[in-house]
Structures are given as C-alpha cells and as structure tokens.
C-alpha cells in the first residue's frame with residue numbers, strides 16, 4: 620500500500636472512531652496524544668479511564684516498578700481502532716524524558732494470534748502512582764504495559780512509561796536509510812541481524828548516525844563510535860552491566876542480561892555497531 624493511501628486510511632479511521640467531541644483536559648490533567656502527520660487527537664486521563672473497556676489490570680513483573688502493580692488500563696488496539704490495520708508498520712511511543720520507542724505494528728497486533736496484549740495504563744491525577752525506584756517521577760501520566768509479554772518476546776525497552784504521545788510512522792529502516800546494512804564488504808550477515816536488535820533495545824535512547832528520535836543517551840556513531848574508543852570486551856561489558864564499567868549517581872542506562880539479550884544477539888549488535896563505524 621502506498622504511504623499516501625495509508626495516511627488517508629489512518630486519518631479517516633481516527634476521525635470516524637472519535638468524531639464526537641473529546642473534551643479538553645481539565646486543569647492538572649494530562650492527555651495522551653494520538654497523531655498521524657498533522658492530525659492529532661488528545662485523550663484526557665479521565666476520558667480514557669472512564670471508557671467501558673477500562674479494567675483494573677495487574678502486572679506481576681512490572682519492569683518499571685520492579686514489583687507487582689495494578690493499573691486502570693484500556694486495550695491499546697481499541698484506542699487505535701481500524702487505523703491499526705491501515706498498513707502503517709510502526710507506532711512511535713514518546714515519553715516526557717527523551718525516550719522514544721519504535722514499536723512494530725506486528726508486535727502490537729500479535730495478541731490477535733495468541734501473542735502479548737498491549738494496554739495503556741492511565742494514572743489518576745487524584746490518586747497518583749508512586750515514584751519509580753530511585754526517581755522523582757511516577758510512570759505516569761500513561762504507561763504502555765503488556766499482558767503475557769513472553770508470548771511475543773517483548774523487551775524491557777518496549778514498555779514506555781511517562782508516555783505522552785503515540786504516532787503512526789514508517790519503520791525505522793525506511794525513515795532513516797542510513798541505518799541499513801548495504802555494502803557487501805566482508806561478512807555482513809551478523810551486522811544485518813544486529814539492526815533489529817539495535818532498534819528493539821537501543822534506539823529509544825540512542826540515535827545512530829543521526830537516525831532516531833531518542834535523546835536520553837548519546838548518538839552511538841557521531842562524532843565517534845564506541846567501537847572506536849572502547850575495547851570489544853569493554854563495550855560488551857558495558858552493554859551487559861554499565862555499572863560494572865563505571866558508575867556515578869545520575870547514571871541512567873540499565874544493563875541487558877542474557878535473558879533479554881542472548882549472547883548471539885549481543886554478537887550481532889556489536890557487529891552492527893562496528894559496521895556503522897566504517898569510513899563513509
């Protein structure tokens with residue numbers, strides 16, 4: 620499907636589903652934005668929380684709070700409506716802190732075939748969630764949480780908290796052609812496999828060669844790639860356990876253990892970062 624056709628389908632689905640006037644958020648209340656290009660809908664917390672399909676959902680292994688949590692939540696696919704099927708392949712989830720995750724639509728819709736189910740958890744401004752461990756903010760105003768995450772191998776960076784906006788976008792490799800592994804010098808298969816690993820686990824915080832929207836961490840290729848100033852072992856150690864390499868109070872990056880990032884994925888990721896550091 621052409622991008623122009625997708626745009627028309629998404630926008631008309633967004634408007635058809637929500638043509639009734641959505642009241643503006645009241646003072647002190649946040650709103651979740653759903654956007655495609657110029658078209659933006661805003662859902663105030665109270666409106667989302669009062670939907671008939673809202674439930675109290677318990678997340679046993681909450682990766683943000685690191686303990687069981689119960690949230691008021693609505694199914695993400697119900698909010699997207701038929702726009703989820705307009706052929707757009709990625710939803711960009713933007714948080715207030717510079718974290719911007721690129722979520723494949725195929726992952727978000729995998730619940731239809733027995734996969735993990737995405738929900739939008741809604742903080743109630745009158746009864747705010749507790750602060751996140753070690754932080755002075757909660758996971759609100761919105762938090763994309765997963766029921767049954769193992770069914771679709773959902774990674775920890777695919778749980779955006781402090782969420783404020785969801786945008787229909789093209790896949791990262793289409794939007795940022797510089798991410799692609801193209802030249803056939805040497806063995807490129809590991810680097811090619813490393814691209815989706817980078818998109819899933821790193822792109823939400825790190826740009827690469829200017830590609831991406833995340834601003835929490837540094838660009839991992841400009842002006843210099845870590846593969847050029849870290850030893851291969853040091854880089855692997857830092858990805859597994861940043862605090863094992865260097866540590867300070869305001870350190871933000873968490874490590875990626877073997878369960879989240881198997882050894883073969885780490886190899887492919889390092890091959891990809893090395894490929895991206897090639898002279899251009």
Ligand code: HEC
Nearest residue numbers: 776820821823824825835836837845858869870871872875
């Ligand atoms: C939640 C955001 C986040 C994610 C996800 C993340 N990082 Fe980081 N990363 C940071 C931040 C922030 C820093 C700066 C140091 C700090 O505060 O931890 C950093 C630092 C680094 C550095 C050190 C750069 C330097 O020279 O100091 C490397 C290398 C790195 N990250 C690689 C990765 C890779 C590879 C991944 C994916 C497997 C990844 N990061 C995932 C936030 C993140």
